[in-house]
Amino acid sequence: MNHPYSPDIPPFADHPAPRLTRRQVLGRGAQGAAALMLADSWSVRAFGAPAAPNAKPAAKAKSVIQIWMWGGPCHLDTFDPKPGAGKDYCGPLDKPIPTNVDGIQIGQLLPELAKQADKYSIIRGMTHGINGHETASYMVQTGHRPGDGESYPTAGAVVALFKGNRDVYKGLIPPYIVLTKPQGRFSEAGFLGSRGKPFATGGDPSQTKFLVEGVVAQGITEERQQSRRSLLGRLNTLGQSVGEDPELIAASQAEKQAYDLILGDAGKVFDLSQEDKALRERYGNNKFGQCCLVARRLVERGVPYVTINYEGWDTHKGHFQIMTRKLPELDKGMATLLQDLSDRGLLESTIVWWGGEFSRTPKVQWEPPWNGGRNHFGKVFSHVVAGGGFKGGHVVGSSTETGEEVKERPVYPVDLIGSIYDLLGIDGNAKLPHPQGLAVTVMPGAAEAGTTGGKLKEIM
């Protein structure tokens, strides 16, 4: 029986079978926004505990907010400006601005983030060399290289497994939340299957009512939810006739948990009308900004992993027009998130991780059909980390004058994710549960990892 309240049932013991899983990888179909996978990610014990090797004692971070720059934003326009490279590289964005940390400059459309630079560090030597979305996304989010026949879970699924299991996480809210759409092109869960799936909210928090799929139904009042629930109980003739049955006990416990979200306090985390109006404004009156606010509310309640899948960065055409529109949105939302987390004392225990699967070609493609676009670029890109034990106000590594090569201190996905796990107290050598019982660990062993640049000791 696979539900959070049945820790005593051994794995594979009896009917019904535990959720064995899919091993999905690049190219796996989309999970609809409604793939509400809260329960399974809670019930890690169904497979036999992941040997709960959680928490080395020194864990500094409790939660992660991952701002996934879906499509790949250009480092030159954001956190690694190259004003000296000329129009062919910078386009109109050739006037970077100073930040509140001496010597650090960032893109000119990020003035609010410039005021927060003491809170974050910029990694300017990120690299993996992959230019395809799926493969690059897989590498950046799992830390593993594709190709050994296994499909590893994303960092979010791993963190939910170790920090979101019932031994350490008592919350009613699922431990791995995606705002608002899941990846689609590959499965977050990898071989963890349903136990690694995030709860994807669907909906849009900037609307009057944030319709979280399954939690908030359109047009059904709380009162009607209540009377429906009692009608459901009243009409459960089979349950009353059968009495105690392991299936039905599991079902009714699952239902109770679902109602904790629908009618109980747990679901209120998504109700942004509880927030101060001025603060909501500061986050920005748009989907991304309000997602940042929801993310803060979630980590405030102890949710270990929140991914904001921020769409729209795959700008092959009309790149600079899109940047002019989107970067201010990013700027406001992320800067307010950092400030807000800091004001509430949450930044110390919350890692904010910003970045996409790769960057975009530093050299602008002015020619048709691109007419000022940027293509995929995996050779060098920037990521940003803040909080949870990461020092602020630093720059790690650098790229060359035109941003086309790593100049100093390459950082590979495995290095960054390994550092994040360290801060969370997750042992990279810990075993992951595998459907065929293969010996697989959280992070790749030295042989599989390939080239690394080493963990981010300088900012931890």
Place this chain on the structure above:
Amino acid sequence: MAAPAAPAPSPYETDGLLMPKGKIDQYVLANLRRLNIQPANLCSDEVFLRRVYLDVIGTLPTAQEAEEFLKDKGADKRRALIDRLLQRPEFADYWAMRWSDLLRVRAEFPINLWPNAAQAYHRWIRDSIRDNMPYDRFVREMLTANGSNFRVGQVNFYRAVRSKTPIGIAEAVALSFMGTRADKWPEEKLAGMAQCFSKISYKPTAEWKEEIVFFDPRKPPTPITNALVLAAATSPTNAPAAAPEPPAVSPPPLKALFPDGTSVAIPPDRDPRAVFADWLITPRNPWFATTVVNRLWAWLLGRGIIHEPDDIRPDNKPVNPELLAYLEKELVIGKYDIRHILRLILNSQVYQLSSVAKSKTPEARANFASYPLRRLEAEVLIDALNQITGTTEKYSSPVPEPFTFIPEDQRSIALPDSSITSSFLELFGRPARDTGLQMERSSATTPDQRLYFLNSSHIQGKIEDGPKFRALFQTVAPDRARGSRRSGDNEKYNRSSKRDRRDRDSDRRGDSDDRDAQAPDAAPANIANALYLSILSRFPTQDELQAVTEYAEKTPSKREAAIDIAWALINSPEFLYRH
């Protein structure tokens, strides 16, 4: 129109005396007596009807089918229904779905058949089931197939494996047809069997992703493991193994070891797969018949006589060896006719026990003292909901290219490929078909599933806007429905509602008309009858009718009340579980 009185006390049982009607009953009931376990009562007609539809064709009875069966006074109507269902086209769809889980019919990673190949494989499985191909032939054709993955569907068996090595294939064969997990075998035993699959080659063609699978006598021998060399060396019939040599003009016979310990020397011109297949399908084979009858039993009764059904090994004993032996014998006598075995089980009293268990111990469950409640499979569940509400699903698979689009009227149980994108199917435990293990399909109930059924926009949309329900609800609140729709919709809506209402009336009693249906007092009872019949395949009990009427009375909007009642029935365990 009054509701027919429901059988008391529970609508799920009859109080008829439980008498053995055949060998299955004798063996199971004797076993229960010996263990001092009291079996459940026999199930009611209502329960039998729903159960046998779900178990045989993975499909709910329509309201009309339900009503006809319930009104039928024939003494032999259960047997007649079983025979009818075994001939339905959905039988082939549903059982092909089950076999496709085990035979790993999947276009994408890690099985990676490619969409056209997965479809060809599925089509072959489905057609074989439809045509009642004897099971021994079904397996032999798969194991000896040569040809294109797009044109000879069954060759995909050799592509639907985790590893296309002799060992990987031997493991898949052992799991699929011998119900055993060969990775737990001694190395030597597995390696000996793997020799039978050492002459398979794969080659591409000019067509994108087409692949020819064929017996390749010239394939150089490869030492599979040291253990085999050892085995060959110690085998009395064999000379010490020489180092592998490049193919000579007349290569030596291939030495292989069957899992029962028999060693064979296969001449180079014979396909070793055929030699293996012939060994496998003989009636004396200790695994072959056992595995399939045990699987059939597990599919119908929730667990195997040997459990798990694909974990047959000496220390995993059958709970009822006589029963298992009887079914095996019947399979052989019946010339491997799968429908014959299904018919035997379905007609037994054991299969027709109620799910209201009298003994709730795990031992009682393991010995089939009642019919176990199981959540409907993902595909069956969504098909049932679509049938009730008159809605459909849109399935497509964006990767790999070329995109796969599934016609909208196709049932989910007929989907050929587990790679077809659907968050619903995944949420409700559709297996990825990675491993071929029966337990890969999950029947667990989780909070996220409950959340989805209770409150998601997908389910809400079906209940509120599905054409069948809309037509039905209009009979309680016609004005609101008419007034709230745009004129184009309105016209379509009225048309479909008239048609539907006509259907429904004939479904019900055949003697009602629209004015009756809309009479204020009759409406709640009529709605309740129609909903119960289409959702739960039975009429409501007096108590339920009262609950429904009270709910409708206290709810200001009659339409909302009707929606809520439908919602509650769809969310009840009686709908969500086979019982």
